[in-house]
Amino acid sequence: MITQNNEATYAIGELAKEFDITPRSIRFYEEQGLLSPKRTGQNxxxxxxxxxxxKLILRGKRLGFSLAEVKTLFEMYDANPNSAVxxxxxxxxxxxxxxxxHQQLEDIQMLMTELDDVEARCREELEELKRGKIA
Structure with missing residues (x-):
């Protein structure tokens, strides 16, 4: 971290390390218009x-929001930081x-029930095979 005019600034490597992401990811967010760092030469x-x-981009991703959705929120905030909108x-x-x-959870629960049924049938047939009841 570098301090300029009493304001903390960061190099791309520092942010990448802090958030455990690659510098390429940070550059990608910049290309998408989500970040706009100042430039000093190539830096x-x-x-x-x-x-x-x-930090908000990464939180949004964890919550399942698209980068477009995050960008929309940033644009609204930039237009009016205290916006009810x-x-x-x-x-x-x-x-x-x-x-x-919730829909995905229901789908997963249904699949788990189906897997339980298949597993139970396989175990029953396997037990019958072990007992010699099925040729």
């Missing part, structure tokens, strides 16, 4: 805003994501 200089945004959008996205996850 990228990230400020605290970039660091916070990177942004909060309402986040709530709508959260509800939608929750509904998708």
């Amino acid at each position: 990228r200089i990230y400020d605290n805003k970039d660091r916070v945004r990177l 942004q909060l309402e959008a986040m709530l709508a996205m959260t509800e939608k994501k929750r509904a998708v996850l």
Whole structure:
């Protein structure tokens, strides 16, 4: 971390190490318009805003949000940092994501039940084979 004008700045390698991601990932987020570091020659200089945004990008990914959804939230925040619209959008996205996850959970539970049934039948047949009841 470098301090310039009482503001912390970071090199790409520092952020990559801190968040356990590759510098390539950070460059990709920059290409997608999610980060906008300053440049000194060929070097990228990230400020605290970039660091916070990177943290939010990674949190959004963990929660299953697309980069486009994260970008939309950033754009709303940039337009009006204290916007009820942004909060309402986040709530709508959260509800939608929750509904998708509930459906996936139901699908997984159904598959687990089917696997239990198949496993039980296989074990029964195997036991019958061991007892010599099936030729």
